[in-house]
Amino acid sequence: MKSKNLSLFILVLMLTVLAVFFVYPKAPIGGYISQYMPWKLGLDLVGGSYLVYEVDMSNIASADKDSVINGLRDVIEKRVNLFGVAEPRITTSRAGENYRLNVELAGIKDVKEAINQIGETPFLQFAEVNQVEIPATATTSATQAQEFIPSELNGRYIKGAQLTLSDLGMPLVSIEFNAEGAKLFEELTRKNIGKPLAIFLDNNLISAPRVDEAIAGGRAQITGINDAKEAKLLVERFNAGALPAPIKLINQQTVSASLGQDSLQKTIWAGLLGTLAVMLFIVLYYHGLGFFASIALFMYIALTLAVFKVFSVTMSLAGIAGFVLSIGMAVDANVLIFERTKEEMKKGLQRITSLDEGFRRAWTSIRDSNLTTILTTIILYNFTSGFVKGFALTLLIGVLVSMFTAITVTRNLLRIFYAKDLVVKK
């Protein structure tokens, strides 16, 4: 029994030492690790921008919506990577019938430029043209109107673009589709022989050339851009990716790096002071027991931080606050156990038996109270967004790890060092 305790203790101790080197960036090995696996700091700490775009899916068949949004994400990711954000995070979300694109740009210097770049991503759409007769009325004679039916072919299938000049010296934008796009283009042209095919750029009709024959090979030319400069810009934009559906910025949160850095320093200090004060309190109140609980608390902090890092949990300010709160809660289990142990000792039980009873009888309370916290954090995680999500996540991980350290680790420590002591004294 004893050797089992000891080996578990040594294992946890080694894990803790590893964790300290792993998480502390100024430790000799830690610095090395941090180069390859740095802390992932939230953009409220390193500065950056959180952008939410609403995707206009009104022209897209419901079966295609998922593939469109994924294509959209790839295009934006490509765009964002172009201006060198360390780790852009682009996710999609859905609220009812609304599709959204969430773009997180942490550590970005020029948010304005980033928003402009994303905003400039062209939205290209090919549409079939239907001639509609508008019958004559009392005041007007019969006219022809054009009805545009958006096709499946859009900017998402573009592989690249080139600027060429027509025989007349007019700029031509030649676009090349990928295999899928080429197939769509061929079908579309075959279906519309003898009819015009409209090309829309950012919802403006730029040209509607007549289709003479089905075009295979996946190349199309866009005419109707008269300004060479404009054409050149368009080629650049197409090469950076074109959107399969129009997007609109509906939410923006930007924090400067200086504001974040200050908050980070302060909160880390507050956490450190709080931890020391908690340790002091339990040592003063529970003496020896408290000392071992403090060691377990230290292990808790090192291990939890390592878990955050291993799973690359983004540390936002709220996330750090959640973790600091969990430090205050991690010793709760110890308090419950120690109070119970004291009670059992008063009954005249031996120290080692009292400890075991303390752990056993405090367990139901610890289990129930931790489960309610876990329940709360899960609800919080699923019903909030942005920065506060981190609060729920760190608190949740904290509670889980603390159930291990405050119970298993403390129990081991006490069995090895504390209970033995007393047996000798007796």
Place this chain on the structure above:
Amino acid sequence: MFDLIKYKNLFIGISLVMLTLAIISIFTYGFKEGIDFAGGTLWQVRFSSQEVSVPELETYLKTTFGIENLLVTAGSENGVMMIRTNELSENQHQEYMTQLQENFGQVEELRFESIGPVIGAELKSKAIWAFILVLFGISLYIAFAFRKVSYPVSSWKYGIATLICLFHDAIIPTGLYAWWGSMKGLEIDTNFIVAILTIMGFSVHDTIVVFDRIRENLIVHKGKKLGEIINISINQTFARSINTTLTLVIVLIALYLFGAATLSYFVLLILIGTIIGTYSSIFMASPLLTYLQNK
């Protein structure tokens, strides 16, 4: 031994008074919704080359850009200004920034948040759902966890007592916040909701400790009256209820005093809620059980 049950009407009375005051405060002062619920813009900038006063900036923004709905407040640091207004588009944002820099010299943007009304409405409905889920989730869990102690107090009564305590612990800090809000211009935002839900998650801890002891004592002290058993249990668990709260309070005070300024109200709310939660766990939850039992 401290006789809690003898004074139960007093303690419940105190809670009722606090609750009433909180509800009056909520209805008198009301709430201002933060931009994440109502939609709008929050813009924090630092003027570093030239001193700008609040009315000066307000007049400037109103006359130059014709912004109607506008609130400017001075930040905690020198030269830092908070501007709150309707949702601004990115074009407006950039145009205003350029204008500000032309007019006031060096202007640094610390924070810019612009949230559309659609997202705001969504966040609001999510927050309300989260509140309801936490309230009933915890109460149901307690009723479930205590399902085996059917005699003499059935488990759903523990659940109901918990539900009332949770409500109590959520409403009193909310009332306080409404009152502060009227003085300091605080708003109901996501952070506020998270703070209230966290309070609910924490406050139930001490309640569980007391209930757990009652559950145990009902077996140990078979034949005694419920009131007596509650008294024994409260006295036995008093120290640990206070101590578990204290460790949390210590950390919260450290965060409040030394932590980031942006979190201070969030931390303060949780701090107050934690203390109220401990009060309700000790002085309210178990007396409620006796009321429920007498019926």
